[in-house]
Amino acid sequence: MTQTETAPQSQATSHSSHPTAWKWYDYFTFNVDHKVIGIQYLVTSFVFYLIGGLMAVAMRAELYTPDSDLLDPNLYNAFLTNHGTIMIFFWVVPAAIGGFGNYLIPLMIGARDMAFPKLNAIAFWLVPPAGALLLGSFFFGGAQSGWTSYPPLSLITANTAQSMWILSIILVGTSSILGSVNFIITIFKMRVPSMRWDQMPLFCWAILATSILALFSTPVLAAGLTLLLFDINFGTSFFRPDAGGNVVVYQHLFWFYSHPAVYLMILPIFGIMSEVVPVHARKPIFGYKAIAYSSLAICIVGLFVWVHHMFTSGTPPWMRMFFTISTLIVAVPTGVKIFSWVATLWQGKIRYTSAMLFAIGLLGMFVLGGLSGVTLGTAPFDIHVHDTYYIVAHFHYVLFGGSVFGLYAGMYHWFPKITGRMYNETWGKVHFVLTFIGANLTFLPMHSLGLQGMPRRVAMYDPQFTAINQLCTFGAILLGFSVVPFAVNLIWSWMYGPKVGDNPWDALTLEWTTSSPPEIENWEVLPVLTHGPYAYGMNGRNGKGLNPSAPTSGEPAVEAK
Known part of the structure; x- marks a missing residue:
């Protein structure tokens, strides 16, 4: 799908009124x-x-011994609640959908x-105040009812903090809905004619399927949380069992969104x-x-699986x-x-970047998670x-x-496109080894537990x-430390890394036909497609895309500074 021809010059637009590149501010x-919005999402x-x-490492440090000797029990509950909330609603979903x-x-x-630029x-700028509300809840004791916030527990613990938590999630959900509408219209209406x-x-x-899924499921969560907010603050009894409310209805409303939320987090990663x-x-x-069609199938079937979270709720x-x-x-x-991914790897000319x-680590980890x-x-x-x-x-x-x-794979893959510079491969591989060992050391023993x-949640x-538990704690510390070489490598490389060409991986999708980093409006002249997005080894390309002299080793071609 790479540009080998250009559209007629009449399709070009004048860019004289635009700066050539954005400044840091x-x-x-x-x-x-x-x-810019994508980078704002990724960094935030x-x-x-x-x-x-850090909350996760603190909880694992508390669990090093059987007694509560490091974190106050209320603080532990608040960390437990907000760790899960942050990782889902403020890390994976914004990075995968909003960022990439x-x-x-x-x-x-x-x-x-x-x-709709x-x-x-607006969708992005709803996220920082939502995060501020979430973190600000700690000044009022922190929400302590878990990331599911089941009533009646959520009705009786830290009500101000719980209300701030609910408002935070509603803001993030609104951002997700706005972004989903934008993605669907963009993909349907703004593809190049060819x-x-x-x-x-x-x-x-993958993003199209994710956006459709978000539009169907997110309003249901917002409705459930709004009713819960009314119960906490205005004396209603939608979910108060002592006043005729039904707590199981909340579980249905919550999981109708929150199981599809798993696919909101994983479908972009599949992409x-x-x-x-x-x-x-x-x-x-x-x-x-x-x-392609399996993404849509997951989108449809994923809306009809939520009750498996409720097998012990009297179903x-x-x-x-x-x-x-x-x-x-x-x-x-x-x-x-x-x-399909394994078949693609089979007998491929694999570059172990x-x-x-x-990506290969994801295959092993996700298959094990899928089997469980x-x-x-x-x-x-499940009941057991x-x-x-x-x-x-x-x-x-x-x-x-x-x-x-998957997010790490994407960050390394598109880092040269975003910055125009190449990261240090050695430190990238150190990051992978630390992350892979740390993740398995942390989470594999939990099956036995x-x-x-x-x-x-104790x-x-x-x-x-x-x-x-001590073994899991050692793994969590290693996993936390693994972020250091990643962050240092990318920040250093963004500032001082060797400059690369527009397409260091010799890829065939359209984003690699622009400059690195891309100019403000992406192209002076819109591209025209002449072949498919994955036509490696076809039409005389010999597995090398456009540039027949590109290397097949693990190191991409790098220009001199």
Whole structure:
């Protein structure tokens, strides 16, 4: 899908009124350039990732011993609640959808910007005040009812802080809805005329499916949280069991969004995987249409699996059976993607760059998390391990081993495009090794803890679980330390790294036809497509894309400074 021809000159527009590049301070303003907004999302979400990660390390340090001897129990509950909230609503979702989605979608479809640039900027600027509300809740004791905020617990603990938590999530949800509308219209209406649906990069398919899913599910969460806010502050009784309210209704409203939220976090990552794997394996993606349509299948089926979180909430047998089946069915399109990526790697000319290492690491981590997810989808087993550390292990293998590994792969893959400079591959590989070992050391033993019956969300536990918890704590410290080489490498490389050409990976999608970093409106002349996005080894390319002299080793071509 690379530009080998240009559109007629009449399609060009005058850019004399625009600066040639944004200044550093423009990234702190209400800027409508989709690339600026994408970077704003990425940087902001990474700051929240650091905050949420510090909370996680503090909790694991508390769990090093069975007694509550480091964190006050109320503070532990607040960290527990806000760690999960931050990692989901302020790290993975904004980074994957807001960050990579905003930066890449217009570039990948040949557009100059998003369909609604000002709406795009508004969507981002809802996130910082939402984060401020969330962190400000600690001045009032912090929300302490877990990231699910089930009533009646959420009705009786730290009401001011809980209200701030609810308002924070509603703001983030509003941002997600605005962004979803923008993505759908942009993809439908702003593709270059020469781009057919079956020529669109798979990342675009993933963002389209994610946006449709968000539009259906997010308003339901907002409605449930609004009713909960009324119960806390205005004396209503939607979820107050002592006044005729129904707490199970809240669970339905919450999980109707929050299980699809797993797909909101993982579908964009699947899109990133579908871009990274063929580029660094130098092979056409295996099963393009299967991957594209499976994203839509996950979007549809994912709306009908939420009750498997509620098998212990008095659900009738017929409902357990239906949602067991739907949960197992949703694994099928996910398996299609895994098979396609493995088939793409098979006999490929693999370059073991940092991006590719994280992509391969994601395959292993996510498959393990998916297998435990299949076990949890069956009602008898789920009832047995409900609210134990088995759930924590599964959740983190899917979302850390899946989403975070995918975000790292995307950051390394598109770093040269965003900055025009190359990161240090050695330190990137050190980052991968530390992250992979730390993640498995932290989360793998939790399966055993759960099967032995250790409950989650507790600061004090039976001493028989001490040794395994100490192992998890060592892993968490290593995992926290792994962020250091990543952050230092990218910041240093952004400022001083060697400059690279516009397409150091010799990739074929449209974003690599622009300058690195791209000019403000992406192209002087809109591109015209002449081949598909993954045509490596086809039409005489010999697995090398446009440049027949590009290297096939792990190191990209680098220009002199």
